[in-house]
Amino acid sequence: MVRMSAEERRESVIRAATAEFARGGYFGTSTEAIAKRVGVSQPYLFRLFPSKKALFLEVVQRCMDDLVRVFEEAGEGLEGEEAVHAIGDAYTRVISERPEQLLMQMQMYVAVASAEQAGDRELGEAVRAGWMRLWDTVHGPLGAEVGGTTTFMAYGMLINCLVAMGFPADHRVWEGLSPQALAEGSERTP
Template sequence: MARMSAEERRESVIRAAMHEFARGGYHGTSTESIAKRVGVSQPYLFRLFPNKQAIFLAASERCLRDTRELFAGAVEGLHGEEAQQAIANAYTRLITEDPDKLQMQLQMYVAVAAAEAAGDREFGKVVRAGWMELWDTAHLPLGGDPRETTTFMAYGMLINVLAAMGFPFDHRVWEGFYPEARTTGRLEM
Protein backbone atom coordinates (compact mmCIF):
# COMPACT_ATOMS: atom_id res chain seq x y z
CA MET A 1 0.00 0.00 0.00
CA ALA A 2 1.39 3.40 -1.02
CA ARG A 3 2.14 5.98 1.66
CA MET A 4 0.03 9.11 1.71
CA SER A 5 1.64 12.39 0.83
CA ALA A 6 1.57 15.20 3.38
CA GLU A 7 -1.22 16.86 1.37
CA GLU A 8 -3.28 13.66 1.34
CA ARG A 9 -2.72 13.24 5.07
CA ARG A 10 -3.71 16.88 5.57
CA GLU A 11 -6.97 16.18 3.72
CA SER A 12 -7.56 13.18 5.96
CA VAL A 13 -7.06 15.37 9.00
CA ILE A 14 -9.53 17.97 7.72
CA ARG A 15 -12.20 15.30 7.09
CA ALA A 16 -11.61 13.74 10.49
CA ALA A 17 -11.60 17.14 12.17
CA MET A 18 -14.94 18.03 10.56
CA HIS A 19 -16.44 14.87 12.03
CA GLU A 20 -14.90 15.33 15.47
CA PHE A 21 -15.64 19.05 15.74
CA ALA A 22 -19.18 18.48 14.45
CA ARG A 23 -19.74 16.10 17.35
CA GLY A 24 -17.81 17.82 20.13
CA GLY A 25 -17.42 21.47 19.19
CA TYR A 26 -14.21 23.44 19.35
CA HIS A 27 -13.65 23.21 23.10
CA GLY A 28 -15.01 19.67 23.48
CA THR A 29 -12.81 18.11 20.82
CA SER A 30 -9.26 17.08 21.56
CA THR A 31 -6.52 17.02 18.98
CA GLU A 32 -5.84 13.52 20.29
CA SER A 33 -9.27 12.36 19.06
CA ILE A 34 -8.59 13.85 15.62
CA ALA A 35 -5.15 12.23 15.42
CA LYS A 36 -6.60 8.89 16.52
CA ARG A 37 -9.37 9.06 13.88
CA VAL A 38 -6.75 9.67 11.17
CA GLY A 39 -4.29 7.17 12.56
CA VAL A 40 -1.42 9.57 13.18
CA SER A 41 0.37 10.81 16.24
CA GLN A 42 -0.37 14.21 17.75
CA PRO A 43 3.18 15.41 16.96
CA TYR A 44 2.56 14.51 13.30
CA LEU A 45 -0.76 16.34 13.41
CA PHE A 46 1.08 19.45 14.55
CA ARG A 47 3.54 19.14 11.68
CA LEU A 48 0.55 19.52 9.35
CA PHE A 49 -1.18 22.27 11.35
CA PRO A 50 0.40 24.66 13.84
CA ASN A 51 -2.36 24.32 16.47
CA LYS A 52 -5.91 23.25 17.21
CA GLN A 53 -7.33 26.57 16.03
CA ALA A 54 -5.72 26.10 12.60
CA ILE A 55 -7.26 22.62 12.35
CA PHE A 56 -10.69 23.99 13.30
CA LEU A 57 -10.45 26.83 10.82
CA ALA A 58 -9.35 24.46 8.03
CA ALA A 59 -12.35 22.23 8.81
CA SER A 60 -14.60 25.32 8.86
CA GLU A 61 -13.26 26.52 5.53
CA ARG A 62 -13.85 23.07 4.03
CA CYS A 63 -17.39 22.90 5.34
CA LEU A 64 -18.25 26.32 3.93
CA ARG A 65 -16.47 25.60 0.64
CA ASP A 66 -18.34 22.32 0.21
CA THR A 67 -21.65 24.09 0.84
CA ARG A 68 -20.73 26.92 -1.52
CA GLU A 69 -19.80 24.43 -4.26
CA LEU A 70 -23.09 22.64 -3.66
CA PHE A 71 -24.98 25.93 -4.10
CA ALA A 72 -23.01 26.83 -7.24
CA GLY A 73 -23.61 23.43 -8.80
CA ALA A 74 -27.30 23.50 -7.96
CA VAL A 75 -27.95 26.90 -9.56
CA GLU A 76 -25.87 26.43 -12.68
CA GLY A 77 -27.90 28.04 -15.48
CA LEU A 78 -30.84 28.84 -13.18
CA HIS A 79 -32.16 32.13 -11.81
CA GLY A 80 -34.89 33.39 -9.52
CA GLU A 81 -37.43 30.89 -8.19
CA GLU A 82 -35.81 27.96 -10.01
CA ALA A 83 -32.43 28.80 -8.45
CA GLN A 84 -34.01 29.16 -5.02
CA GLN A 85 -35.68 25.76 -5.25
CA ALA A 86 -32.55 24.11 -6.61
CA ILE A 87 -30.38 25.43 -3.76
CA ALA A 88 -33.00 24.59 -1.14
CA ASN A 89 -33.37 21.03 -2.40
CA ALA A 90 -29.63 20.47 -2.71
CA TYR A 91 -29.01 21.87 0.76
CA THR A 92 -31.81 19.82 2.28
CA ARG A 93 -30.30 16.67 0.79
CA LEU A 94 -26.88 17.66 2.13
CA ILE A 95 -27.99 18.11 5.73
CA THR A 96 -30.12 14.97 5.72
CA GLU A 97 -27.49 12.78 4.05
CA ASP A 98 -24.43 14.25 5.80
CA PRO A 99 -25.46 15.49 9.24
CA ASP A 100 -21.82 16.33 10.06
CA LYS A 101 -22.03 19.25 7.62
CA LEU A 102 -24.95 20.74 9.52
CA GLN A 103 -23.40 20.09 12.91
CA MET A 104 -20.07 21.55 11.79
CA GLN A 105 -21.83 24.72 10.65
CA LEU A 106 -23.54 25.09 14.00
CA GLN A 107 -20.29 24.45 15.84
CA MET A 108 -18.58 27.15 13.75
CA TYR A 109 -21.14 29.72 14.80
CA VAL A 110 -20.84 28.75 18.47
CA ALA A 111 -17.03 28.87 18.38
CA VAL A 112 -16.99 32.25 16.67
CA ALA A 113 -19.56 33.67 19.10
CA ALA A 114 -17.51 32.42 22.06
CA ALA A 115 -14.31 33.91 20.65
CA GLU A 116 -16.05 37.22 19.95
CA ALA A 117 -17.41 37.32 23.50
CA ALA A 118 -13.86 36.82 24.74
CA GLY A 119 -12.66 39.71 22.55
CA ASP A 120 -11.03 37.64 19.79
CA ARG A 121 -12.23 39.02 16.43
CA GLU A 122 -9.52 37.25 14.44
CA PHE A 123 -10.82 33.76 15.12
CA GLY A 124 -14.07 34.44 13.28
CA LYS A 125 -12.50 36.21 10.32
CA VAL A 126 -12.15 33.02 8.25
CA VAL A 127 -15.67 31.85 9.07
CA ARG A 128 -17.19 35.25 8.27
CA ALA A 129 -15.32 35.42 4.96
CA GLY A 130 -16.47 31.91 4.02
CA TRP A 131 -20.05 32.71 4.96
CA MET A 132 -19.98 35.86 2.81
CA GLU A 133 -18.75 33.77 -0.14
CA LEU A 134 -21.70 31.45 0.48
CA TRP A 135 -24.01 34.47 0.54
CA ASP A 136 -22.53 35.78 -2.71
CA THR A 137 -22.90 32.39 -4.38
CA ALA A 138 -26.65 32.50 -3.73
CA HIS A 139 -27.16 36.25 -4.17
CA LEU A 140 -26.94 36.71 -7.95
CA PRO A 141 -28.82 33.55 -8.97
CA LEU A 142 -31.59 34.55 -6.56
CA GLY A 143 -31.96 37.84 -8.41
CA GLY A 144 -29.35 40.07 -6.78
CA ASP A 145 -31.88 41.55 -4.36
CA PRO A 146 -30.42 41.80 -0.83
CA ARG A 147 -33.86 41.32 0.75
CA GLU A 148 -34.50 38.11 -1.23
CA THR A 149 -31.09 36.76 -0.33
CA THR A 150 -31.58 37.71 3.33
CA THR A 151 -34.94 35.97 3.44
CA PHE A 152 -33.57 32.88 1.72
CA MET A 153 -30.55 32.64 4.02
CA ALA A 154 -32.75 33.28 7.07
CA TYR A 155 -34.98 30.36 6.12
CA GLY A 156 -31.86 28.26 5.69
CA MET A 157 -30.70 29.12 9.19
CA LEU A 158 -34.12 28.21 10.60
CA ILE A 159 -33.93 24.91 8.74
CA ASN A 160 -30.53 24.34 10.36
CA VAL A 161 -31.99 24.91 13.81
CA LEU A 162 -35.06 22.70 13.25
CA ALA A 163 -32.98 19.89 11.76
CA ALA A 164 -30.41 20.15 14.55
CA MET A 165 -33.19 19.88 17.15
CA GLY A 166 -34.28 16.65 15.49
CA PHE A 167 -37.77 17.54 14.32
CA PRO A 168 -38.81 14.66 12.04
CA PHE A 169 -39.60 15.80 8.54
CA ASP A 170 -43.22 14.82 8.84
CA HIS A 171 -43.66 17.11 11.86
CA ARG A 172 -45.99 20.07 11.41
CA VAL A 173 -43.13 22.53 12.05
CA TRP A 174 -41.91 21.85 8.48
CA GLU A 175 -45.27 22.52 6.88
CA GLY A 176 -44.55 26.18 6.17
CA PHE A 177 -41.40 25.26 4.28
CA TYR A 178 -42.43 22.08 2.59
CA PRO A 179 -46.19 21.44 2.64
CA GLU A 180 -45.69 18.15 0.80
CA ALA A 181 -43.25 16.84 3.42
CA ARG A 182 -46.06 15.76 5.72
CA THR A 183 -47.48 13.41 3.12
CA THR A 184 -44.30 12.29 1.33
CA GLY A 185 -41.88 12.27 4.29
CA ARG A 186 -39.33 14.07 2.08
CA LEU A 187 -38.10 17.63 2.23
CA GLU A 188 -38.21 18.68 -1.41
CA MET A 189 -39.72 21.85 -2.72
Protein backbone atom coordinates in the same frame (compact mmCIF):
# COMPACT_ATOMS: atom_id res chain seq x y z
CA MET B 1 0.39 -1.82 3.03
CA VAL B 2 0.13 1.30 0.85
CA ARG B 3 1.60 4.45 2.36
CA MET B 4 -0.35 7.68 2.10
CA SER B 5 1.22 10.72 0.56
CA ALA B 6 1.58 13.83 2.72
CA GLU B 7 -1.40 15.38 0.92
CA GLU B 8 -3.54 12.27 1.48
CA ARG B 9 -2.58 12.26 5.15
CA ARG B 10 -3.46 15.96 5.41
CA GLU B 11 -6.85 15.26 3.82
CA SER B 12 -7.49 12.42 6.24
CA VAL B 13 -6.69 14.74 9.15
CA ILE B 14 -9.12 17.37 7.79
CA ARG B 15 -11.87 14.74 7.43
CA ALA B 16 -11.23 13.40 10.94
CA ALA B 17 -11.13 16.93 12.36
CA THR B 18 -14.40 17.76 10.62
CA ALA B 19 -16.09 14.75 12.21
CA GLU B 20 -14.64 15.48 15.66
CA PHE B 21 -15.31 19.24 15.60
CA ALA B 22 -18.84 18.63 14.26
CA ARG B 23 -19.51 16.34 17.21
CA GLY B 24 -17.67 18.12 20.01
CA GLY B 25 -17.19 21.71 18.86
CA TYR B 26 -13.99 23.71 18.86
CA PHE B 27 -13.60 23.96 22.60
CA GLY B 28 -14.82 20.43 23.34
CA THR B 29 -12.59 18.61 20.86
CA SER B 30 -9.05 17.64 21.69
CA THR B 31 -6.28 17.34 19.15
CA GLU B 32 -5.59 13.98 20.78
CA ALA B 33 -9.05 12.73 19.68
CA ILE B 34 -8.42 13.96 16.13
CA ALA B 35 -4.98 12.34 15.96
CA LYS B 36 -6.36 9.08 17.36
CA ARG B 37 -9.25 9.05 14.87
CA VAL B 38 -6.83 9.40 11.95
CA GLY B 39 -4.16 7.12 13.41
CA VAL B 40 -1.34 9.64 13.74
CA SER B 41 0.52 11.08 16.69
CA GLN B 42 -0.23 14.55 18.04
CA PRO B 43 3.26 15.76 17.09
CA TYR B 44 2.57 14.67 13.50
CA LEU B 45 -0.76 16.48 13.58
CA PHE B 46 1.03 19.65 14.68
CA ARG B 47 3.53 19.28 11.84
CA LEU B 48 0.58 19.50 9.45
CA PHE B 49 -1.25 22.25 11.34
CA PRO B 50 0.63 24.51 13.76
CA SER B 51 -2.28 24.75 16.21
CA LYS B 52 -5.75 23.50 16.96
CA LYS B 53 -7.07 26.86 15.79
CA ALA B 54 -5.26 26.53 12.45
CA LEU B 55 -6.84 23.11 11.96
CA PHE B 56 -10.29 24.41 12.91
CA LEU B 57 -9.90 27.33 10.50
CA GLU B 58 -8.97 24.86 7.74
CA VAL B 59 -12.09 22.83 8.51
CA VAL B 60 -14.21 26.02 8.49
CA GLN B 61 -12.75 26.97 5.09
CA ARG B 62 -13.40 23.50 3.71
CA CYS B 63 -16.97 23.46 5.04
CA MET B 64 -17.74 26.80 3.43
CA ASP B 65 -15.94 25.87 0.19
CA ASP B 66 -18.07 22.73 -0.05
CA LEU B 67 -21.30 24.67 0.47
CA VAL B 68 -20.34 27.36 -2.03
CA ARG B 69 -19.57 24.65 -4.61
CA VAL B 70 -22.93 22.95 -3.97
CA PHE B 71 -24.79 26.26 -4.31
CA GLU B 72 -22.88 27.25 -7.46
CA GLU B 73 -23.49 23.92 -9.16
CA ALA B 74 -27.17 23.85 -8.19
CA GLY B 75 -27.85 27.42 -9.31
CA GLU B 76 -25.78 27.39 -12.49
CA GLY B 77 -27.77 28.96 -15.30
CA LEU B 78 -30.89 29.38 -13.16
CA GLU B 79 -32.63 32.46 -11.82
CA GLY B 80 -35.45 33.37 -9.48
CA GLU B 81 -37.81 30.64 -8.33
CA GLU B 82 -35.96 27.95 -10.28
CA ALA B 83 -32.75 28.90 -8.47
CA VAL B 84 -34.53 28.97 -5.08
CA HIS B 85 -35.79 25.43 -5.62
CA ALA B 86 -32.56 24.04 -7.07
CA ILE B 87 -30.25 25.53 -4.43
CA GLY B 88 -32.68 24.71 -1.62
CA ASP B 89 -33.01 21.11 -2.82
CA ALA B 90 -29.24 20.76 -3.13
CA TYR B 91 -28.76 22.06 0.41
CA THR B 92 -31.42 19.69 1.72
CA ARG B 93 -29.53 16.78 0.13
CA VAL B 94 -26.25 17.92 1.67
CA ILE B 95 -27.57 18.10 5.20
CA SER B 96 -29.46 14.81 4.91
CA GLU B 97 -26.61 12.87 3.26
CA ARG B 98 -23.73 14.49 5.20
CA PRO B 99 -25.00 15.42 8.66
CA GLU B 100 -21.49 16.44 9.73
CA GLN B 101 -21.83 19.40 7.33
CA LEU B 102 -24.81 20.74 9.27
CA LEU B 103 -23.25 20.00 12.66
CA MET B 104 -20.00 21.67 11.62
CA GLN B 105 -21.88 24.79 10.58
CA MET B 106 -23.65 24.94 13.92
CA GLN B 107 -20.36 24.39 15.78
CA MET B 108 -18.73 27.21 13.78
CA TYR B 109 -21.33 29.69 14.96
CA VAL B 110 -21.02 28.59 18.59
CA ALA B 111 -17.21 28.77 18.41
CA VAL B 112 -17.37 32.31 17.05
CA ALA B 113 -19.65 33.49 19.85
CA SER B 114 -17.46 31.90 22.52
CA ALA B 115 -14.17 33.05 21.02
CA GLU B 116 -15.33 36.63 20.55
CA GLN B 117 -16.52 36.82 24.14
CA ALA B 118 -12.96 35.90 25.06
CA GLY B 119 -11.57 38.62 22.77
CA ASP B 120 -10.50 36.35 19.88
CA ARG B 121 -11.94 37.70 16.62
CA GLU B 122 -10.01 35.49 14.18
CA LEU B 123 -12.58 32.66 14.12
CA GLY B 124 -15.41 35.13 13.64
CA GLU B 125 -13.65 36.85 10.76
CA ALA B 126 -13.17 33.51 8.99
CA VAL B 127 -16.74 32.33 9.54
CA ARG B 128 -18.23 35.70 8.55
CA ALA B 129 -16.13 35.72 5.37
CA GLY B 130 -17.39 32.23 4.53
CA TRP B 131 -20.98 33.26 5.25
CA MET B 132 -20.63 36.23 2.90
CA ARG B 133 -19.31 33.90 0.18
CA LEU B 134 -22.48 31.81 0.63
CA TRP B 135 -24.60 34.96 0.51
CA ASP B 136 -22.92 36.21 -2.64
CA THR B 137 -23.19 32.78 -4.28
CA VAL B 138 -26.99 32.71 -3.95
CA HIS B 139 -27.62 36.44 -4.32
CA GLY B 140 -27.23 36.61 -8.11
CA PRO B 141 -29.24 33.51 -9.05
CA LEU B 142 -32.02 34.52 -6.67
CA GLY B 143 -32.42 37.78 -8.55
CA ALA B 144 -29.83 39.99 -6.84
CA GLU B 145 -32.56 41.29 -4.56
CA VAL B 146 -31.53 41.72 -0.91
CA GLY B 147 -34.92 40.77 0.53
CA GLY B 148 -35.11 37.51 -1.38
CA THR B 149 -31.55 36.56 -0.47
CA THR B 150 -32.21 37.43 3.18
CA THR B 151 -35.35 35.30 3.20
CA PHE B 152 -33.56 32.37 1.56
CA MET B 153 -30.67 32.50 4.02
CA ALA B 154 -33.04 32.95 6.97
CA TYR B 155 -35.01 29.88 5.95
CA GLY B 156 -31.74 27.99 5.64
CA MET B 157 -30.73 28.92 9.17
CA LEU B 158 -34.17 27.94 10.47
CA ILE B 159 -33.83 24.60 8.71
CA ASN B 160 -30.38 24.15 10.28
CA CYS B 161 -31.83 24.75 13.74
CA LEU B 162 -34.85 22.46 13.24
CA VAL B 163 -32.71 19.62 11.88
CA ALA B 164 -30.14 20.07 14.65
CA MET B 165 -32.95 19.87 17.23
CA GLY B 166 -34.12 16.63 15.66
CA PHE B 167 -37.60 17.53 14.43
CA PRO B 168 -38.82 14.61 12.28
CA ALA B 169 -39.70 15.34 8.64
CA ASP B 170 -43.42 14.85 9.26
CA HIS B 171 -43.61 17.27 12.21
CA ARG B 172 -45.96 20.24 11.80
CA VAL B 173 -43.07 22.67 12.31
CA TRP B 174 -42.00 21.93 8.71
CA GLU B 175 -45.32 22.88 7.10
CA GLY B 176 -44.29 26.46 6.33
CA LEU B 177 -40.99 25.35 4.82
CA SER B 178 -42.32 23.70 1.68
CA PRO B 179 -40.69 24.81 -1.59
CA GLN B 180 -43.90 26.70 -2.40
CA ALA B 181 -43.82 28.50 0.97
CA LEU B 182 -40.14 29.39 0.41
CA ALA B 183 -40.89 30.85 -3.03
CA GLU B 184 -43.89 32.78 -1.75
CA GLY B 185 -41.90 34.10 1.20
CA SER B 186 -39.14 35.41 -1.03
CA GLU B 187 -41.71 37.10 -3.28
CA ARG B 188 -43.35 38.88 -0.32
CA THR B 189 -40.08 40.11 1.19
CA PRO B 190 -39.46 43.79 0.42
